[in-house]
Amino acid sequence: MNGNTQRINIGRDAFDVEAIRADFPALRQTVHGRALVFLDNAASAQKPFRVIDTVRQYYTDDYANVHRGLHYLSERASDAFEAARGKVRGFINAREDCEIVFVRGTTEAINLVAASFGQSHLKAGDEILITEMEHHSNIVPWQLLGERLGTVLKVAPVNDAGELLMDEFERLLGPRTRLVAVTHVSNALGTINPIERIIALAHAHGARVLIDGAQSVPHTAVDVQALDCDFYAFSGHKLYGPTGIGVLYGKRELLEAMPPYQGGGEMIREVSFTRTTYAELPHKFEAGTPHIVGAIGLGAAIDYLQEIGLEAIARHEDELLAYATARLQDIPGLRMVGTAARKAGIASFLLDGVHTHDVGTILDRHGVAVRAGHHCAMPLMTRFGVSGTTRASFALYNTRAEIDTLAGAIRHAQELFGR
Amino acid sequence: MNELKDLYQEVIFDHNRNPRHFGKLAHASCHAEGFNPLCGDKVSVYLKFNDQGVIEDVSFDGSGCAISVATASLMTETLAGKTREEAEAMFERFHSMMLGEEAGSDAAALGKLEVLSGVREFPSRIKCATLAWHTLLAALKEEKDRGAISTE
Numbered sequence: 001m002n003g004n005t006q007r008i009n010i011g012r013d014a015f016d017v018e019a020i021r022a023d024f025p026a027l028r029q030t031v032h033g034r035a036l037v038f039l040d041n042a043a044s045a046q047k048p049f050r051v052i053d054t055v056r057q058y059y060t061d062d063y064a065n066v067h068r069g070l071h072y073l074s075e076r077a078s079d080a081f082e083a084a085r086g087k088v089r090g091f092i093n094a095r096e097d098c099e100i101v102f103v104r105g106t107t108e109a110i111n112l113v114a115a116s117f118g119q120s121h122l123k124a125g126d127e128i129l130i131t132e133m134e135h136h137s138n139i140v141p142w143q144l145l146g147e148r149l150g151t152v153l154k155v156a157p158v159n160d161a162g163e164l165l166m167d168e169f170e171r172l173l174g175p176r177t178r179l180v181a182v183t184h185v186s187n188a189l190g191t192i193n194p195i196e197r198i199i200a201l202a203h204a205h206g207a208r209v210l211i212d213g214a215q216s217v218p219h220t221a222v223d224v225q226a227l228d229c230d231f232y233a234f235s236g237h238k239l240y241g242p243t244g245i246g247v248l249y250g251k252r253e254l255l256e257a258m259p260p261y262q263g264g265g266e267m268i269r270e271v272s273f274t275r276t277t278y279a280e281l282p283h284k285f286e287a288g289t290p291h292i293v294g295a296i297g298l299g300a301a302i303d304y305l306q307e308i309g310l311e312a313i314a315r316h317e318d319e320l321l322a323y324a325t326a327r328l329q330d331i332p333g334l335r336m337v338g339t340a341a342r343k344a345g346i347a348s349f350l351l352d353g354v355h356t357h358d359v360g361t362i363l364d365r366h367g368v369a370v371r372a373g374h375h376c377a378m379p380l381m382t383r384f385g386v387s388g389t390t391r392a393s394f395a396l397y398n399t400r401a402e403i404d405t406l407a408g409a410i411r412h413a414q415e416l417f418g419r
Numbered sequence: 420m421n422e423l424k425d426l427y428q429e430v431i432f433d434h435n436r437n438p439r440h441f442g443k444l445a446h447a448s449c450h451a452e453g454f455n456p457l458c459g460d461k462v463s464v465y466l467k468f469n470d471q472g473v474i475e476d477v478s479f480d481g482s483g484c485a486i487s488v489a490t491a492s493l494m495t496e497t498l499a500g501k502t503r504e505e506a507e508a509m510f511e512r513f514h515s516m517m518l519g520e521e522a523g524s525d526a527a528a529l530g531k532l533e534v535l536s537g538v539r540e541f542p543s544r545i546k547c548a549t550l551a552w553h554t555l556l557a558a559l560k561e562e563k564d565r566g567a568i569s570t571e
Binding site: 032354355356357358361362365372373374378381387388416417418 | 427457461485541
C-alpha cells in the first residue's frame, strides 16, 4: 500500500486533469440526472475537441478522395492522409511510413495477418501460439485459418492472478511454432504481458510475433523498433480517435513478402485481364477508398496525446488504478479478478450475490458507465470459473472523485440486494 | 433512482434468492436450452404434459442475473395446469408487456408477472426477462412437433 501512496503523490501537480476534462465535451453531460462517470474506456474512449474539430474541418473544407485526383482538394486530402501515417509512425517509432497500414481496427489488422501471412508463410501442422487471456479477435482468426490451412492453435495458460505462466509459454514454443500472437495488455484483467521477453523467446525459436496493442497504446508509449516485434495492431477509437480506423504495423521485409489482403482500387500498379501487379507498401494492403478522415482524426488524437505526454498520462492512470484497487478492495464482498503485479488501466471485479448485469444497471443509474459481461474473452472467463465480470477501465480524463462515485454506487448495489 | 425500485421489486429479489421449481425435471415431456451470447445467461426449461395435453409439472435451471432468474422462476409458477396453446398465449402477453404494448384486459391474466413491467424502462435488460420465455416457446415447439409426429 505504501508503494501506491508514494506513486499517487508524484506528478499530481504536473497533470491538470480538470483542464483535460474540459477538452472532452461528452464528459459534461448528465446521465439519469447524475454527472456522467465514464469508466468504459477499454471498450472505447471519448473524443477530445481536437479530434472532433479536425474531422469536422476536413469534411467541411478539405475533403476529396486521396491518391488519384489531380485537383487541389485531392492533393490536400492526400497530404493530410499521408501526414497522419507519419504521425502514427512516429507514435510507435516505426522505421518507415510504409510499415504503417491503415485498417478498420485491431480486429481487421489481425485478420489481415492471418489471411496474408497465413497464406504465404504457414502450412498444415504449423503452430500458432496465443495465450489464455486473448480477446476473441486474437483467437477466432487463427481458428478460421486452422480450418482453411490445418494450422494448429496452442494456448499458453495464466495463473490465478491473471499473469501469463512463462514456463508454460516457453514449453509450448516448439520447432513448429511459426507465429506467436499475444496481447500487450489484457482487455478483461489489465495484465501487462512481458512482451519484450516473449518476443525475444519467440525469435530465438524462429517464430514471428504479432502484438495486439488495442489496450496498450492508450496507456503506455510503444516503440516497435525497441520491441523488435514483427507486427503490432491497434485501434483508433480506444486512442481517443474516430471509430473505423486502426493500424497494422509490420516490418517492411515481412509486409513485402506477403500477398495482398483484399483486391481493388488503390492497391494496384497495373491491371489487365491476364495479370495485375500490385502497388508498393503500404498501399498494397489498402484496397478501396480508405477511411481518410478517420486516419486524419487519429493523427489529431496522437498530436493531442503527445502534447500532454504519454509518460504523464501513464503516471496519472497508474495512480488512478492504484487508488481504485485500494478503494474497491476495501468493499466487503467484492473480489478483484486479475491481480497481476503489472497492470494497466483496468479493474475487473465480482460482487457476492449480485450478478454483473445487475451491477451494471445499478451503476448506470448513478451515472457510472462500466462494462459488465465476458469482455469478448470467454475462454478467460471460463478459466476463472465465471460467466463475466464488472469492469471499470480508466482514461486520462478520469479522477479520484469518480472512483469514489463508483465505490458508492457499488455499495448501493449491495444494499439493494441486501448484502 | 426510483426506476431501480420499480425494476428490483421485492418479489424479484425473493425469486432471485429462492427460485421456485429450480432443477431438472425427471421424465420431462420436452425441454429446451436458452442462451444469450451477449451476456452469457443460460436457462433450460423442462415441461411435463399429461395425457390431456395439460402442463402437469414444470422446472428450470441455469444461471443469470436477478432479472433472468426471477423471470424464469415466476414463469414456472404460472404454467402448471395450462395447455400448450394457453402457454403460448402467456408468452404473447408477456412479450407485449415487454414491448410496452397495451395489455388491456390481458394484464390481469399476467398475475404476478406484472411485477416485471419495470424492465421496460431498461431496454438493455429486456433480453434478460425474455430469455426464459423464448426458451419456453422452443420447448413448446418441441412438444408440438413431437405431437405432430406421433399422430401421423
